[in-house]
Amino acid sequence: xxxxxxxxxxxxxxxxxxxxxxxxxxxxxxxxxxxxxxxxxxxxxxxxxxxxxxxxxxxxxxxxxxxxxxxxxxxxxxxxxxxxxxxxxxxxxxxxxxxxxxxxxxxxxxxxxxxxxxxxxxxxxxxxxxxxxxxxxxxxxxxxxxxxxxxxxxxxxxxxxxxxxxxxxxxxxxxx
Amino acid sequence: xxxxxxxxxxxxxxxxxxxxxxxxxxxxxxxxxxxxxxxxxxxxxxxxxxxxxxxxxxxxxxxxxxxxxxxxxxxxxxxxxxxxxxxxxxxxxxxxxxxxxxxxxxxxxxxxxxx
Numbered sequence: 061x062x063x064x065x066x067x068x069x070x071x072x073x074x075x076x077x078x079x080x081x082x083x084x085x086x087x088x089x090x091x092x093x094x095x096x097x098x099x100x101x102x103x104x105x106x107x108x109x110x111x112x113x114x115x116x117x118x119x120x121x122x123x124x125x126x127x128x129x130x131x132x133x134x135x136x137x138x139x140x141x142x143x144x145x146x147x148x149x150x151x152x153x154x155x156x157x158x159x160x161x162x163x164x165x166x167x168x169x170x171x172x173x174x175x176x177x178x179x180x181x182x183x184x185x186x187x188x189x190x191x192x193x194x195x196x197x198x199x200x201x202x203x204x205x206x207x208x209x210x211x212x213x214x215x216x217x218x219x220x221x222x223x224x225x226x227x228x229x230x231x232x233x234x235x236x
Numbered sequence: 237x238x239x240x241x242x243x244x245x246x247x248x249x250x251x252x253x254x255x256x257x258x259x260x261x262x263x264x265x266x267x268x269x270x271x272x273x274x275x276x277x278x279x280x281x282x283x284x285x286x287x288x289x290x291x292x293x294x295x296x297x298x299x300x301x302x303x304x305x306x307x308x309x310x311x312x313x314x315x316x317x318x319x320x321x322x323x324x325x326x327x328x329x330x331x332x333x334x335x336x337x338x339x340x341x342x343x344x345x346x347x348x349x350x351x
Contacts, residue, residue, distance in 0.1 A: 076278025085271050090262040097262070108267060115271045180258050199252065200259030231251055 065131040072122055081122075085115055088132060091201050092139045098196050099143050101185065110146050114139040129210060133203060136211040140193065183233040191226030194219050289345060293338045300335045303328035 063071075063083065071080035092114060097107040118138050125134055184192055190212070197208040198219075205223070209216045306328065 072278075078272055078275060081275070082268055082272050085268045086264060089264060089267050089271075091259075093262045093267065094259055111267070112271050112274060116274050116276070119275050180254060195255060196259075199255035202256075227251060227255075230255075234251065234254070 066127065069122065069125065069127075069131065072119075081119055084131070088135055089115075091132065092135060094200065095136065095193075095196050096139060096143055098181075098184065098200075099140075099189065099193060102181075106146075110142050111139065113146070114142040117142060129207065132201070133207045133211060136197060136201070136203070136207075137213070140211055140213075180230070180234065183230050186229055186233065187226045188222075190214070190218075191222045191229070194222040195226045195230075198223060289338065289342050293335070293342065297335055300328070300331045303331055 063080075065084065065087075068080040068084050071077040072084075089111065093107055093111045096110050096114075097104060100106045100110070114135070118135055121138070125131065184195070187195070193212055194208050197203045197211055198205060203211065205216060205219050209219045212219065
């Protein structure tokens with residue numbers, strides 16, 4: 061028998077049931093770790109550390125979950141905040157540079173590369189963090205643009221623009 | 237002409253399809269167990285208990301203090317044989333007992349949390 065997220069959350073809130081929370085972790089670990097793995101550019105250990113931190117934080121803050129959004133959306137929000145805090149700690153990211161392109165980012169427009177089919181993961185590297193995060197949330201994890209805006213704590217228009225820009229960059233690099 | 241900015245990803249576009257299919261499943265490999273091992277004690281229940289305990293203590297304490305003078309008067313009268321304990325003071329006595337009970341409960345709760 062499969063319990064809904066709401067059932068499991070109720071059990072955690074009522075009796076602090078760690079098994080119920082374990083089931084929630086099992087359900088969403090892949091999505092959260094995959095999201096973070098792409099944000100930290102493939103560093104699996106770092107992604108897992110941040111994911112663990114996020115799940116522990118979610119456990120501590122579960123009583124603040126009002127059920128207005130999907131549990132998955134709420135969890136992504138916590139994971140993204142954990143990523144930002146971690147990045148700040150590592151001085152990789154300043155307070156407002158989410159829209160800054162990464163050091164190696166360039167939208168390759170050279171003729172030699174334009175016909176070269178790049179691996180999608182490699183092409184994703186050329187996106188800014190904000191573009192990458194929006195695309196991962198909406199395409200890999202099936203969130204709506206509104207949910208992604210909620211997770212990333214940015215206006216809806218910003219998410220749409222980031223997705224559009226990101227996809228244009230990807231199209232320029234991938235031959236489909 | 238279609239609007240390039242859409243609310244949900246479309247699957248007919250090859251890039252959209254590729255993006256949607258590229259999110260592979262990551263096996264647990266002990267991750268869940270590590271998270272469970274790192275969980276702190278459930279705070280919500282403890283804070284709920286502390287809040288309830290605090291409210292009970294304050295409420296009973298206030299009412300008991302308010303009822304204390306009349307209780308002392310009854311006690312004094314009973315000691316000097318001027319009368320017996322009045323049944324009308326029963327609610328006040330209950331308050332005093334509830335306050336003492338809350339204090340005992342609080343002490344027990346603190347002991348349990350320390351464990």
